[in-house]
Each structure stands twice: as C-alpha cells, then as structure tokens.
Amino acid sequence: MGHMTYEQSKSVALKLIILLAVITVIEVLIALVGKGYIGGWHAPVWAMAIAMIGLSLYKAYKIVYEFMHLGHEVPGMLKSVLLPVLLLIWAIVAFFWEGNYWNKSRAGIQEKNNEQIGLYTPNTIDVKQWEEEPLV
Amino acid sequence: MATDTTGHVKVDSGTWDGGNEPFKASYGKLMMWYFLLSDAFTFAGFLIAYGALRISMPSWPVPDFVFSLLPGGIENMPLIFVTIMTFVLLFSSYTMVRAVQEGHQENRKGVVYWMILTIIGGAAFLGCQAWEWNTLIGKEHMTISTNPFGTHTESGVYLEGDGHHINKGDTFKEGDSYLIHQHGGEFHPLSYKVTEGADAGTTKQMEFGPKAFGALFYFITGFHGFHVFSGVVFLIIIMVNSFTGLYAERKNGYEMVEKIGLYWHFVDLVWVFVFLVFYLL
Numbered sequence: 001m002g003h004m005t006y007e008q009s010k011s012v013a014l015k016l017i018i019l020l021a022v023i024t025v026i027e028v029l030i031a032l033v034g035k036g037y038i039g040g041w042h043a044p045v046w047a048m049a050i051a052m053i054g055l056s057l058y059k060a061y062k063i064v065y066e067f068m069h070l071g072h073e074v075p076g077m078l079k080s081v082l083l084p085v086l087l088l089i090w091a092i093v094a095f096f097w098e099g100n101y102w103n104k105s106r107a108g109i110q111e112k113n114n115e116q117i118g119l120y121t122p123n124t125i126d127v128k129q130w131e132e133e134p135l136v
Numbered sequence: 137m138a139t140d141t142t143g144h145v146k147v148d149s150g151t152w153d154g155g156n157e158p159f160k161a162s163y164g165k166l167m168m169w170y171f172l173l174s175d176a177f178t179f180a181g182f183l184i185a186y187g188a189l190r191i192s193m194p195s196w197p198v199p200d201f202v203f204s205l206l207p208g209g210i211e212n213m214p215l216i217f218v219t220i221m222t223f224v225l226l227f228s229s230y231t232m233v234r235a236v237q238e239g240h241q242e243n244r245k246g247v248v249y250w251m252i253l254t255i256i257g258g259a260a261f262l263g264c265q266a267w268e269w270n271t272l273i274g275k276e277h278m279t280i281s282t283n284p285f286g287t288h289t290e291s292g293v294y295l296e297g298d299g300h301h302i303n304k305g306d307t308f309k310e311g312d313s314y315l316i317h318q319h320g321g322e323f324h325p326l327s328y329k330v331t332e333g334a335d336a337g338t339t340k341q342m343e344f345g346p347k348a349f350g351a352l353f354y355f356i357t358g359f360h361g362f363h364v365f366s367g368v369v370f371l372i373i374i375m376v377n378s379f380t381g382l383y384a385e386r387k388n389g390y391e392m393v394e395k396i397g398l399y400w401h402f403v404d405l406v407w408v409f410v411f412l413v414f415y416l417l
Contacts, residue, residue: 009237017230021223024411028219031416035200037214049417056412060405067233067401070169077159081169088180092187099188106194 016066020059027055162388168395172402175363179406182359183413186352193346197285199415201313207267218415221264222407225364228257229404236397239390244378247393251375254400258368265361269354277318278350284316284323286345291332295339298326307331316342353414360410363403370396 004012030051034043065071070078159166190196200214207217231253238246272278278285291310297303298317308314308328316325325342374396377383383390 006237006241010234013230013233013237017226017233020226020229024219024222024226027412027416028215031200031215037200052412052416056408056416059408063229063401063405063408067229067404068398074158074160077161077166077169080159081173084173085176088177088184091180091184095184095188096191099191102188102192103194106192110194 012066016062020062023055023059027052162391164391164395165398168398172398175402176406179356179359179409182352182356183409186356186413189346189348189352193348195287195289195346197283197287197345197349198313199417201315202285203268203415205271215415217264217268218411221261221268222411224257224261224264225404225407228254228261229401231257232397232400236390236394239378239383239393242384242389244381244384247378247383247390248375251371251378251393255368255371255375258364258371258400261364262361262368265357265364269357272353276315277323278353280351280354281347282323283345283347283349284318285349286314286316286343288312288314290330290335292328292330292340295327295329298324302326314342316344356410356414360403360406363406367396367400367403370399 029038030043030048032038033041034048036042070081161169203218204212204214205217206213231250235247235250235254238250276284288308288310291308293307294302294304297306299319300317302314310332314326316323318324323344325344327339327341330336330338330340374392378390378393383392
C-alpha cells in the first residue's frame with residue numbers, strides 16, 4: 001500500500017480485516033443453517049460447497065493482493081508467483097478423479113465380498129472309489 | 137567495474153550486470169515469495185491428499201460433530217471454537233499489517249507495539265490448537281491410526297447405552313454420526329439392532345470410522361501449527377531486533393518486518409483453506 005498515505009493505508013487495512021471477519025461469519029452461517037443446526041432447514045450440499053469455496057477464494061485473493069501487497073508489485077513478479085499455482089488445477093482434477101475411482105473399487109470389492117456363492121460339497125457318490133478299482 | 141577519465145568508479149548497470157532490479161523488489165523479499173510459493177505446494181499436496189482420500193471413502197466423519205466442543209465442558213456447539221481460532225489469526229494478521237506500516241514510518245515504538253500484539257495473537261492461536269488436540273487425544277482417543285468417529289450407514293435402535301449421550305432404546309438414522317467411547321482404556325463399540333433396509337432385524341456393532349481421518353487431521357493441522365509456532369519464534373527475534381534499534385541503522389530500514397509479515401499472512405492464508413476443507417465442507 002505504498003502508493004497511499006499513512007492514514008489512508010491504515011483505514012484500508014482496518015476495512016479489509018472487518019471484511020474478512022464478516023466473510024468468515026457468513027461462511028460459518030452457511031454451514032450451520034445449511035446443515036440444519038439453525039432453523040432446521042437443509043441446503044443442497046453442492047450449493048453450500050460452491051458458496052464456501054467461492055468465499056474462501058475471495059478471502060485468499062484479498063489476503064494475497066492487499067495484505068501481502070502482491071497486487072501492487074511489478075506485473076512480472078506477480079505472474080512469476082501466481083502462474084505456477086495454476087499447476088494445482090490439474091493436481092486437483094487428477095487426484096479427485098483418482099479418489100473417485102478408489103471409491104468405486106472399494107464398493108466393487110465390498111459387493112464381491114458380500115456375494116453369496118453356492119458351495120459345492122462333495123458326497124460319497126461323487127467321489128471316485130479309486131481304491132476298489134482293480135489294477136490293470 | 138571500471139574507472140572513467142575523471143577517476144570515479146562507474147557501476148555497470150546493464151541488464152546482465154547485476155545492478156538491475158527487474159521486479160523492483162529486494163532479493164530477500166523475492167526469495168521469501170518463492171519460498172512461500174513452494175510451501176503453498178506442500179500444503180496443497182496435503183489438502184489434495186485429504187480431498188482424494190475423503191472422496192474415496194463411503195463415509196467420512198462429519199466435522200460439525202467432531203469439532204463441536206468448547207472449553208469448560210460446553211457441548212453441541214459445532215464450529216464455534218474454530219471460528220474463534222480464525223478470528224484470533226485474522227486479528228494477528230491485522231496487527232502485522234500495522235507493524236509493517238509503522239516500519240514504513242520508521243516508528244520504532246509502533247513496530248514493537250504492533251509486533252507484540254501479533255505475537256500474542258499467534259500464541260493464543262497455538263493455545264487454542266493445543267486445547268483442540270488435547271481434547272481429541274485425551275478425551276476422544278483419536279490417534280493417527282484409530283478413528284473412533286463413525287457414521288451410521290443404516291437406521292437402527294441402540295441395545296445399550298454408553299454412559300454419555302446414548303441411552304438404551306435410542307434410535308438413529310442413516311448418516312448420523314457417533315463417537316465410540318473408551319472405558320478403562322478400551323473402546324466399547326455399542327451394539328444396535330438394524331430397523332430398516334436389507335439387514336433389518338439383525339444385531340450389529342458400531343464400526344470405527346475411516347483411519348485416514350486421524351492421520352490427515354494431525355499431520356495437516358500439525359504442519360500448519362508448526363508454521364505458526366516458527367512464525368512466533370521469528371516474530372519474537374525480529375521484534376527484539378526492532379526494539380534494540382538494529383533496523384533503524386540499516387539501509388533498508390524495517391524490511392525484515394515486511395518479510396516476516398509476508399510469512400505471517402501466508403500462515404493466515406493457509407488457515408483459510410484448512411478451515412474450508414476440514415471444518416466447513
């Protein structure tokens with residue numbers, strides 16, 4: 001916040017921290033209301049997840065750009081820090097894909113374990129009486 | 137370096153001569169940024185592992201049930217304690233910003249004052265985490281390989297009580313969470329009778345929750361807590377150096393305060409995501 005006066009940057013920091021605190025309260029309220037702790041009403045899980053992830057990313061953006069001052073650095077430096085983070089997008093996609101596959105495999109193994117198999121029990125008629133056969 | 141005709145030392149300032157700062161940031165600050173970038177990848181690796189394992193399990197402990205206690209024996213307060221922890225860390229982020237601003241003003245007393253508040257915030261956060269770990273280890277007996285937090289996969293009725301919240305004859309629904317309590321050093325999973333579904337009428341016992349939960353929880357919050365701890369140590373060192381006037385003598389002034397500020401905000405940034413994946417989702 002070097003482009004601002006001392007007084008200005010003080011008030012910006014205060015406003016920002018209040019904003020972050022308010023967003024945190026909203027996130028917790030979404031969790032508590034959406035899961036039925038307050039008001040007994042349930043929100044769809046995917047809607048809550050999108051809202052919470054969106055708000056958290058906004059918090060992260062504010063912390064990195066304002067508190068850590070990255071938004072006011074030279075564009076080249078900003079890119080050298082932020083572009084590598086894009087690699088994580090593929091990491092998230094790939095590992096969640098894999099996790100989902102493990103889940104299906106576990107379910108498949110569970111199903112196989114529970115399968116009822118008709119057991120074959122040999123009885124005397126089926127067993128070849130080799131001892132009594134004459135030797136050729 | 138070369139000497140011109142008037143005898144003055146001429147500093148080379150070409151692009152490749154080293155006298156150039158293309159990013160308009162000092163070496164120290166730049167390297168702090170790249171350290172934080174690599175650290176972000178470490179944390180991302182941990183959190184993605186959490187997500188992949190969580191999605192691979194048929195059930196997962198519900199965070200509002202696991203983290204629902206408050207100090208002083210208060211129960212059934214989901215998420216309140218971690219929200220308080222978040223506020224503590226946010227507050228210390230604000231005091232850190234103020235310390236950096238006072239550093240720009242070359243105000244030694246201001247820097248020390250706001251850094252002391254930041255250290256108190258960091259220590260308070262560590263105290264909260266110590267309480268949380270102590271509850272999970274000492275009271276609820278979760279370890280890195282045993283997870284007593286489970287989730288019911290069918291509806292039923294309990295055939296015995298656990299002496300805490302569950303009484304004989306209590307009913308539960310599919311998706312309800314439970315904690316297997318210890319009595320005399322041994323876990324006592326309760327028996328219950330299934331009332332719905334294919335297995336209706338059969339008697340079953342509570343099962344332990346996914347093992348990975350305990351290990352992931354202790355490793356991720358522990359790794360973050362260790363960052364907070366080392367941050368507090370560095371904050372104390374830099375606060376003492378500011379107090380003794382070391383930075384006032386330096387050409388780059390209070391830049392050390394800026395660098396530890398970057399680190400401290402990063403710790404707060406990581407907490408935003410730990411809070412999201414462990415407690416909110």
